[in-house]
Structures are given as C-alpha cells and as structure tokens.
Amino acid sequence: MKQIVCNAPDSLVMTEGETPTCGSGEAVVRIRRIGICGTDLHAYKGNQPFFSYPRILGHELSGEIEALGEGSQSLRVGQRVSIIPYLACGQCVACSKGKTNCCMSMQVLGVHVDGGMRERIVVPVEQLLPADDLSLDQAAMLEPLSIGAHAVRRSGLQAGDTALVIGAGPIGLGVMVMARQRGARVIAMDLQADRLRFCQSWAGAEATVIAGSEAADELIELTGGAYPDVVFDATGHAGSMSKAFDYTSHGGTLVYVGLVKADISFHDPEFHKRELTLMGSRNATREDFDAVRQAMAGGHIDIDRYITHRAEFEQMIDAFEGWLSPESGVIKAVVEL
Known part of the structure; x- marks a missing residue:
C-alpha cells in the first residue's frame, strides 16, 4: 500500500x-x-x-x-x-x-x-x-467547511448581524458562506484583492476591505461607526489576531478560528472598555458537518469553484x-x- x-x-x-x-x-x-x-x-x-x-x-x-x-x-x-x-x-x-x-x-x-x-x-x-448523495469532492470538503460552521455556531451570530471575516483562505471562506446562511451581513478582509473578489462571487460577501493601515477607517464607514458585531480571524497570523481586537464593536465578539504557534497580546483597557467576548474555535462536531451537508444539498456551496x-x-x-x-x-x- x-x-x-x-x-x-x-x-x-x-x-x-x-x-x-x-x-x-x-x-x-x-x-x-x-x-x-x-x-x-x-x-x-x-x-x-x-x-x-x-x-x-x-x-x-x-x-x-x-x-x-x-x-x-x-x-x-x-x-x-x-x-x-x-x-x-x-x-x-x-x-x-x-x-x-x-x-x-x-x-x-x-x-x-x-x-x-x-x-x-x-x-x-x-x-x-x-x-x-454527495460527490467525492463534496464529501472530502465537509471537514474544512465544518470548521467554519462550528465557528459561526459558537459565536452566536444572528440574522442581521454584521460579521467581519479576516483571512480569505479556505477556512475563512467557509466562515463567510456559513455566516451568510445565518442571515448575517459579511465583510471580508484580506491582503489580496483577487481573493476578496472571490469572497464576493463565491461566498456572497457584501463588502471587502484590504488589510492595512486604512482598514479601521473603512470598517467605521461600512458599519456606521459601530464596527462589526462579530469578528472572525482565520489568518493564523499573530499580528492580525492582535489587531482584530480593534475591529470589534462594543459588546461584540472576537473568534479565533486560525491557530498560530505564538503568544497573542492585546491592550487590556480597550478590551474592557468594549466588554468584548474572546473565543477560541477548534475543529467541529457532527452537528457542524450536518449543517454544511444541508447547505451543499441546498445548492449554497459551489465546491467546483472552491x-x-x-x-x-x-x-x-x-x-x-x-x-x-x-x-x-x-x-x-x-x-x-
């Protein structure tokens, strides 16, 4: 073998x-x-x-x-x-x-x-x-997309909320498509413009932001000064994960979906002022696999382009x-x- x-x-x-x-x-x-x-x-x-x-x-x-x-x-x-x-x-x-x-x-x-x-x-x-009832490709892709489904479910994201997803890789894309299934408004952030275009066409992101020095100002404009209700960081990059605290609304939730072999630091007064909720999201459960399967069956996930x-x-x-x-x-x- x-x-x-x-x-x-x-x-x-x-x-x-x-x-x-x-x-x-x-x-x-x-x-x-x-x-x-x-x-x-x-x-x-x-x-x-x-x-x-x-x-x-x-x-x-x-x-x-x-x-x-x-x-x-x-x-x-x-x-x-x-x-x-x-x-x-x-x-x-x-x-x-x-x-x-x-x-x-x-x-x-x-x-x-x-x-x-x-x-x-x-x-x-x-x-x-x-x-x-699935193709071999679809069956293999249940796992990575279920990680996004788990992060969304764990976050408590509701219909009508604004979700920022940082990182337009395969896990971030899974978060986006499952957040859209919840009825949330999705903003995608990444360093690559071509990736952000894919987020719009494939995952239904309503807005995109290039990561960098102007990102906070763009998010303020996109959210009427409130920042997103839930921020998902799917980069696995320590700098991005620390910066994500600045992008989350007062009373909002920050979810680390990506994993990095490093320490993460943040400014405690800002964290307390906003009364943020910080979550880790690891792997997925059978419930999350079932949610992705249902989305696939409903034609909401295009595996051929993924x-x-x-x-x-x-x-x-x-x-x-x-x-x-x-x-x-x-x-x-x-x-x-």
Whole structure:
C-alpha cells in the first residue's frame, strides 16, 4: 500500500505501508480524495503546533468502504463516506458536555496520529458519515467547511448581524458562506484583492476591505461607526489576531478560528472598555458537518469553484511545494486516488 510520509520539515516521501485490516467496530476505507489544508502546509514547514514527525498527513478525506468489522450494520461495503478526523475519548469533561471537538485527549488524523494520505485507512465506524448523495469532492470538503460552521455556531451570530471575516483562505471562506446562511451581513478582509473578489462571487460577501493601515477607517464607514458585531480571524497570523481586537464593536465578539504557534497580546483597557467576548474555535462536531451537508444539498456551496488545484496521488509530492506559493492562486488543492 502506497503512503506519503512527512518525515521532517520540508520532507515528503512515498513509502510502502502494510495493507490494513479492521476489527470490531472499525472499517477499512479506500481513500479517493484528500484535501490539502493549512495544517498540512504548516506541518510541512515545521510551524504546526501539536505535531510530531514522522507523520502521514491528511485529514480532509472521502472514500469508499472496502471492509467492515463486526457491529457495523448501519454501513455497507462499497458505500461512499466522509471521515470525521477528530478522535475523541468520550470520557473527559469536554466530551461529557458534547464538546468532542476539544476533547482533552484529542487525536486528529494527520496531526496527532497518522492520517489519510495513503491508499487505505482504518477508522472507527462512528467516524464515518454516509455520503452516497454527495460527490467525492463534496464529501472530502465537509471537514474544512465544518470548521467554519462550528465557528459561526459558537459565536452566536444572528440574522442581521454584521460579521467581519479576516483571512480569505479556505477556512475563512467557509466562515463567510456559513455566516451568510445565518442571515448575517459579511465583510471580508484580506491582503489580496483577487481573493476578496472571490469572497464576493463565491461566498456572497457584501463588502471587502484590504488589510492595512486604512482598514479601521473603512470598517467605521461600512458599519456606521459601530464596527462589526462579530469578528472572525482565520489568518493564523499573530499580528492580525492582535489587531482584530480593534475591529470589534462594543459588546461584540472576537473568534479565533486560525491557530498560530505564538503568544497573542492585546491592550487590556480597550478590551474592557468594549466588554468584548474572546473565543477560541477548534475543529467541529457532527452537528457542524450536518449543517454544511444541508447547505451543499441546498445548492449554497459551489465546491467546483472552491477546489482550484488538483494532483494525482503519484504526482502530489512534486505539486506540493508549488501550492505553498501565494502566486499559485491556490484556494483549495485536492489529491485524487
């Protein structure tokens, strides 16, 4: 069985692994699509928290069930599935409250344990979502878009609120499209004008702002001096995450969707004056996957335009380095098997 291993920063190698077998309550999934995420790119460059080497990357996954262990009557061999890559303990204080997305012993495929950048993977059947009604591309994209759905749900965003989404990468775009599903007015902020145009055409952002020294003034004008009700930072950039405090309305909420391997600082008097609520948003739950699935079924998410780059499994290593370049124009890259 072929697999791609990240041995160390800046090192991806194709190796042969053992063909897996499944036990009771498990399934062997033949991987057909692998989405490439910022997590994979950061791991490749040595900037990913909660990560160790060597590691098989890959957590945005879809495929077909090849074998089933005992106790899996709700699924069938040959069925198309999406994989929920968050392996929770089910016992800790977070899990007991239904917050399996931030389990104290969280194991994420492709981060804490080996992921799906291989021909086959064994996973517990409870991590599988039947996806016969979705394309393989759609099924693989449930995971990254569910991160945005979770952030929006956690924020308490309401219809009629104004949401600022900083960062027009694949996660930020997911936040935008799900915020629009809530009936919010969306403002997109990014450094790249072409990305902002895509936010308008793909995610329905009503306004855009170029990040920089004039951003605050533009936001004041766009919100009648109030600033946005909810700000989502999906950049994973410490400077942007600190600056985001300045863009949030009095009584508003700031949500960190992106993750950075650094400390974040802010001016406490301003934080208190505005009585801001600061939230972290991690991963997603099955409820968020279902919300994205419903949006896809309703025709509200155009996966064909969301995926901008593709490579066959055998060509992925050669293509990977190019996907790191901003000049490549990558929004979402997908590996096909």
